[in-house]
Amino acid sequence: MSAAVSLRKVGKTFARGEVTALQEIDLDVQPGEFISLIGPSGCGKSTLLRIVGDLIQPSSGEVVVNGKSADQARRDGDYGIVFQEAVLYDWRTVARNIALPLEMAGWDRPKRDARVKEMVELVELTGFEKRHPWELSGGMQQRVAIARALSFSPALLLMDEPFGALDEMTRERLNGELLRIWADTGCTVLFVTHSIAEAVFLSTRVVVMSPRPGRITEIIPIDLPQPRTYETREEARFFELVTQLREALHGGSEREPSLRAARAK
Amino acid sequence: MLLAVLAVLWGLWEGFKWLGEETALRIGTFTVTDLTMPHLHEIVGQLFEPSRTNGPLLIEVLWDSALFTAKEAAVGFVLGATIGFAIGVVLHHSRLLQRGLLPYIVASQTIPILAIAPMVVVWTGSRGTPAWFSVAIIAAYLTFFPVTINTLRGLDSADPRALELMRSYAASKWAVLWKLKVPASLPYLFAAFKISATASVVGAIVGELPSSIQDGLGGAILNFNQYYLSSPPSLWATNLVAATLGISFFAIVAIAERFVVRRAPEHVA
Numbered sequence: 193m194s195a196a197v198s199l200r201k202v203g204k205t206f207a208r209g210e211v212t213a214l215q216e217i218d219l220d221v222q223p224g225e226f227i228s229l230i231g232p233s234g235c236g237k238s239t240l241l242r243i244v245g246d247l248i249q250p251s252s253g254e255v256v257v258n259g260k261s262a263d264q265a266r267r268d269g270d271y272g273i274v275f276q277e278a279v280l281y282d283w284r285t286v287a288r289n290i291a292l293p294l295e296m297a298g299w300d301r302p303k304r305d306a307r308v309k310e311m312v313e314l315v316e317l318t319g320f321e322k323r324h325p326w327e328l329s330g331g332m333q334q335r336v337a338i339a340r341a342l343s344f345s346p347a348l349l350l351m352d353e354p355f356g357a358l359d360e361m362t363r364e365r366l367n368g369e370l371l372r373i374w375a376d377t378g379c380t381v382l383f384v385t386h387s388i389a390e391a392v393f394l395s396t397r398v399v400v401m402s403p404r405p406g407r408i409t410e411i412i413p414i415d416l417p418q419p420r421t422y423e424t425r426e427e428a429r430f431f432e433l434v435t436q437l438r439e440a441l442h443g444g445s446e447r448e449p450s451l452r453a454a455r456a457k
Numbered sequence: 458m459l460l461a462v463l464a465v466l467w468g469l470w471e472g473f474k475w476l477g478e479e480t481a482l483r484i485g486t487f488t489v490t491d492l493t494m495p496h497l498h499e500i501v502g503q504l505f506e507p508s509r510t511n512g513p514l515l516i517e518v519l520w521d522s523a524l525f526t527a528k529e530a531a532v533g534f535v536l537g538a539t540i541g542f543a544i545g546v547v548l549h550h551s552r553l554l555q556r557g558l559l560p561y562i563v564a565s566q567t568i569p570i571l572a573i574a575p576m577v578v579v580w581t582g583s584r585g586t587p588a589w590f591s592v593a594i595i596a597a598y599l600t601f602f603p604v605t606i607n608t609l610r611g612l613d614s615a616d617p618r619a620l621e622l623m624r625s626y627a628a629s630k631w632a633v634l635w636k637l638k639v640p641a642s643l644p645y646l647f648a649a650f651k652i653s654a655t656a657s658v659v660g661a662i663v664g665e666l667p668s669s670i671q672d673g674l675g676g677a678i679l680n681f682n683q684y685y686l687s688s689p690p691s692l693w694a695t696n697l698v699a700a701t702l703g704i705s706f707f708a709i710v711a712i713a714e715r716f717v718v719r720r721a722p723e724h725v726a
Contacts, residue, residue, distance in 0.1 A: 242621075245625055246624075247621050247624055247625065266624070266625060266627055267627045269626070269627070271625070272625070273621070273622065273625045275618050275621075275622075277618065279616055279618045279619050279622055281619070281637070281640065283640045283643070283718075292626075292636070293626050295636070296623075296626040296627070296632060297626070
């Protein structure tokens with residue numbers, strides 16, 4: 193079985209080569225994995241996610257998604273994407289927002305309706321199908337965005353800080369729901385986050401990145417047992433991993449001159 | 458609320474008239490008399506007087522004129538809005554055309570409509586089209602411009618992440634246009650439609666003047682202009698009807714907007 197995502201020496205420069213956003217990124221993601229990308233602002237984690245999605249082009253290196261070029265994978269509908277904001281269409285109801293990618297893919301009406309019903313159940317929004325986005329809370333909007341991203345059963349789910357704008361309680365609840373959806377669908381998840389606890393709780397592996405230039409400094413396997421529940425967050429192993437990840441992140445930023453200077457004092 | 462504003466306006470008009478007559482106010486050569494500022498009740502009353510001896514009431518005559526002008530303006534509006542939107546869509550997809558053509562489109566609006574109207578009448582008239590259609594074209598000429606400008610802005614207003622989303626679906630340009638950019642531009646389009654709706658009425662009235670059409674409000678204005686000294690309220694009454702027509706056009710667009718544009722309540726103006 194080929195890797196879900198395979199990156200070889202991927203680099204990205206902006207501003208005519210003056211700013212190096214990513215340098216020599218090597219990463220293999222196996223099907224069914226839940227991979228978090230974590231790192232300080234400017235480490236290029238969102239850029240990397242967009243390169244996998246063929247939303248921007250890498251300056252160098254090779255990107256293979258589901259055994260194909262990133263461009264071909266995008267055209268084949270191999271991935272769904274969720275952003276920090278839900279990016280729902282105000283003029284469409286919840287049901288029609290979820291149906292949007294299906295319309296693009298040319299599904300007929302009965303097939304669309306059946307799938308929308310399934311997706312609404314999956315994200316537990318039954319009864320809200322006819323509402324408009326502005327009538328929903330931030331957490332509910334994000335669930336609609338997840339349902340929309342998964343509506344055409346992509347093998348890969350790309351998520352760019354999907355819960356970053358939500359309050360802590362909502363975030364934790366949606367974390368649990370996301371794991372359930374991940375287990376139900378068996379999809380591969382590539383997840384960008386700022387939150388150490390979130391990365392540990394969700395992932396099978398956490399990719400630690402550092403900025404200027406953006407690169408991978410460490411990959412930490414998360415050996416917490418599945419399925420993970422509310423209690424998982426209270427286990428000793430959870431805290432050990434959080435500590436390990438935090439140290440990995442700070443170790444990475446030690447190369448920053450300002451921080452090094454501060455520590456020298 | 459509407460009534461309150463009307464009452465205040467009536468009070469201002471009559472108050473100024475009374476004050477002007479009492480103090481023999483002069484502003485330049487302007488003096489307040491029944492000739493320059495007829496009583497409002499006379500203007501409204503004039504509507505219910507016979508337009509000529511034993512003729513129909515003025516309001517009946519003006520009603521027919523208003524309907525005629527409304528037809529010209531409506532056809533002009535639809536024509537102008539469609540063409541304006543189409544130009545906007547084309548320019549949106551080609552920066553080159555936008556840079557090349559936009560200055561001329563802007564320039565087209567700096568030419569006074571009175572200078573263009575006779576040419577349009579001559580051109581279309583020689584092809585055997587009815588005269589009112591030339592007037593509709595003149596109305597369209599005033600209509601298309603705001604629609605083009607706001608189409609350009611509106612199509613650019615789509616959320617960049619929504620565009621990324623469409624790219625992730627490998628959506629065609631056509632699908633991006635109709636499923637994302639056009640719906641996102643509707644608030645902008647309706648803002649333009651509101652301007653254009655009133656402009657199309659003005660365009661139709663002005664267009665009637667050089668095409669010597671007698672059936673519309675433009676003809677009526679020209680006619681009552683000549684009799685202003687003997688009956689000032691007639692012209693005022695005609696202006697009142699013309700304004701009402703413009704307001705009606707605006708209102709129709711505003712009502713359509715409420716049905717078409719679905720968006721968060723806090724965004725509704």
